Amino acid sequence: MTDHKFPAYMGQQSANETSNLLKRWLEHLQTRGSTIPGEDDFRSFGSHSTLRRLRAELSEVAPEQCGPLRLVISDSEREKREGNSTATGNPKGPAIELSIPKDELRDEWTHVLDNMRKLADRREAGLLIVRGATPPASSMVRDIEYILRAISKVCLDEGHEPELTKATIGMWLDREESRGRRASGLSLQLRLLAQFLKFAGKKKKLAKRLRKLGAEFGRRGRSKKKRKFSWLDHNPIGIEDVWEKAEELLAQSRAEPAGTRKKYTLALHAAVIALSVNAPLRIGDLSRLRVGIEICRSTSGWSLTTDIRKTDGEYDLPQLWPEITEFLDELFILDAAGGEMWSEYDRRVGTPLFTVDGGRTGLSADWVSDVYYEHIGAGAHIIRTIWHQLAYESDRDLTWMALAMCGQRGTRTKREYRERNARAKTVRAGRKSLADLRRRAVETALIDGYRSTSV
Numbered sequence: 001m002t003d004h005k006f007p008a009y010m011g012q013q014s015a016n017e018t019s020n021l022l023k024r025w026l027e028h029l030q031t032r033g034s035t036i037p038g039e040d041d042f043r044s045f046g047s048h049s050t051l052r053r054l055r056a057e058l059s060e061v062a063p064e065q066c067g068p069l070r071l072v073i074s075d076s077e078r079e080k081r082e083g084n085s086t087a088t089g090n091p092k093g094p095a096i097e098l099s100i101p102k103d104e105l106r107d108e109w110t111h112v113l114d115n116m117r118k119l120a121d122r123r124e125a126g127l128l129i130v131r132g133a134t135p136p137a138s139s140m141v142r143d144i145e146y147i148l149r150a151i152s153k154v155c156l157d158e159g160h161e162p163e164l165t166k167a168t169i170g171m172w173l174d175r176e177e178s179r180g181r182r183a184s185g186l187s188l189q190l191r192l193l194a195q196f197l198k199f200a201g202k203k204k205k206l207a208k209r210l211r212k213l214g215a216e217f218g219r220r221g222r223s224k225k226k227r228k229f230s231w232l233d234h235n236p237i238g239i240e241d242v243w244e245k246a247e248e249l250l251a252q253s254r255a256e257p258a259g260t261r262k263k264y265t266l267a268l269h270a271a272v273i274a275l276s277v278n279a280p281l282r283i284g285d286l287s288r289l290r291v292g293i294e295i296c297r298s299t300s301g302w303s304l305t306t307d308i309r310k311t312d313g314e315y316d317l318p319q320l321w322p323e324i325t326e327f328l329d330e331l332f333i334l335d336a337a338g339g340e341m342w343s344e345y346d347r348r349v350g351t352p353l354f355t356v357d358g359g360r361t362g363l364s365a366d367w368v369s370d371v372y373y374e375h376i377g378a379g380a381h382i383i384r385t386i387w388h389q390l391a392y393e394s395d396r397d398l399t400w401m402a403l404a405m406c407g408q409r410g411t412r413t414k415r416e417y418r419e420r421n422a423r424a425k426t427v428r429a430g431r432k433s434l435a436d437l438r439r440r441a442v443e444t445a446l447i448d449g450y451r452s453t454s455v
Contacts, residue, residue, distance in 0.1 A: 021050075022057055036338040039068040048076040059258040064339030066259025071335065071358045074261065099149035106162055109148050112200045116141045133199045136192070137309045139284055139365075144192050150176075164203065169193070169210070184221030190214035237376070239277060239386055245375050246274035250327060258334075264356070267330045269371050272354060274327040276368075278320050279304055280384045283365040285315070291359070292349035301325050328353075 025045065034041050042051060051073050058066050105113075119135040135141065151172045152162035158171060169190075176186060191214040197207035253266035276286060285308055289295045294306040302320040329341050335358055336344035352362025372380040 021054060022061070025054060025058075036340075037065055037068065038337045039072050042069050042072040048073070048080065051076065055259045056257070059260075063258030065337070067333075067335040067339065067344070068337050070259045070261065070264060073259075074357065098153060099146060100152045100156065100162075102145060102149060105145070105148055105152060112196065113141060113145055113148075116144070116196075116199055133201075135199060136195055139309060140192060140195075143189070144196050147189050147193060148196070164193070164197065164206065166206065166209070182221060183217045187214045187217035187221055190217060237382075237386065239383075242273060242376060242383055242386065243277050246270045246277065246327065249273065249375065250330065253330070264331075264334050267327075267334055268354065268356070269375060271327040271331055272368055272371055273375065274324055275320075276372075276380060276383050278324050279315070279317055280387055281306070281308070281315065282384075283368040283380050284309055286368050286380070287352075287354060287363060287365040289353040291345065291351055291353055295328075295353055297328070297345055302328055
């Protein structure tokens with residue numbers, strides 16, 4: 001039994017519960033012929049309460065063996081919740097107020113949406129679409145579905161059958177603006193509606209009108225200060241502040257007992273924040289990263305290559321910052337049998353990077369944003385804005401750097417940030433001129449004063 005790392009307990013025959021439990025555990029492993037315990041070893045050892053007591057003891061004497069135990073305890077807790085469920089099959093949460101359920105959409109709309117999804121999945125799988133209109137990304141198809149549900153709700157509230165006309169879209173816009181929706185968001189939704197009509201091959205004049213209206217809302221939105229910039233005005237924060245939060249969370253994780261949900265959750269939050277500083281992708285692209293496919297570990301560190309859904313571009317970082325390594329490695333060390341990172345990495349190839357159940361299911365884009373709201377106070381895309389802020393506050397034009405870091409290549413996006421850079425440089429030049437004038441004025445006053453006193 002020298003393979004087991006319980007030196008303080010080996011050979012002891014104490015009568016207390018703690019040492020008896022460890023003794024039983026060692027005997028269990030010996031019977032199974034296991035030297036590095038995995039999930040099956042823990043599952044076959046005892047009940048949920050026994051495993052929780054074992055975790056408390058193992059976290060003290062063999063913390064490196066607690067990774068698989070955390071997963072087994074989490075599975076057990078989920079099974080208990082499902083076993084005690086009183087679910088009726090009815091939809092959860094508050095009643096829908098601003099849209100209708102998706103299964104109540106008009107059949108013809110549902111049919112178009114289904115075709116859009118199929119073609120979107122085909123394109124995202126790397127297959128060519130040789131005929132018909134090109135569909136938007138899958139995430140945008142979901143957005144279109146919600147817009148149609150919202151317009152349907154407005155129609156029904158006004159006593160009309162759901163349909164897409166200038167009148168019904170006008171009523172929907174009135175309601176959205178009364179709720180405080182920003183022009184930039186409505187601009188995107190109007191353009192998505194136009195895409196839906198184009199894909200369906202119907203109401204070409206209305207689709208053209210929606211594209212123009214979307215452009216008008218876009219210009220209106222750009223004329224107003226974006227919410228993220230306003231937030232930064234009131235909450236000045238830099239790259240270093242976000243990075244320090246990631247380091248703080250990793251330190252907190254390492255102070256927690258091994259095998260606990262809190263320890264892993266803190267490490268997970270630290271990892272997604274740290275990675276987003278180095279690779280400030282949109283939340284959807286971050287949440288889709290898979291081990292060994294988009295994000296890979298080699299002996300020299302981590303690399304990242306992924307397709308950007310919004311722009312159909314490729315994002316390639318052949319070498320992530322060396323400082324990122326400990327954050328990402330920690331996720332695998334914490335779950336690994338025996339705490340051996342490479343074996344867990346090999347097991348996880350092809351699974352989502354951000355997960356709480358050992359890679360079986362991935363966490364959503366909304367989860368990424370929730371982590372940022374919890375620890376930073378704003379959504380995850382604020383890190384992209386901070387990078388651009390850093391670029392235009394620099395004495396050099398670093399727009400190209402910020403755009404590359406954020407995976408942006410759109411002409412309009414480049415133009416907007418370059419214009420902001422130019423304005424910032426003008427302000428800095430003006431401030432420098434004023435400072436020079438003040439400095440010369442002070443020097444002149446001092447010289448004149450000296451002369452008057454020495455006469």
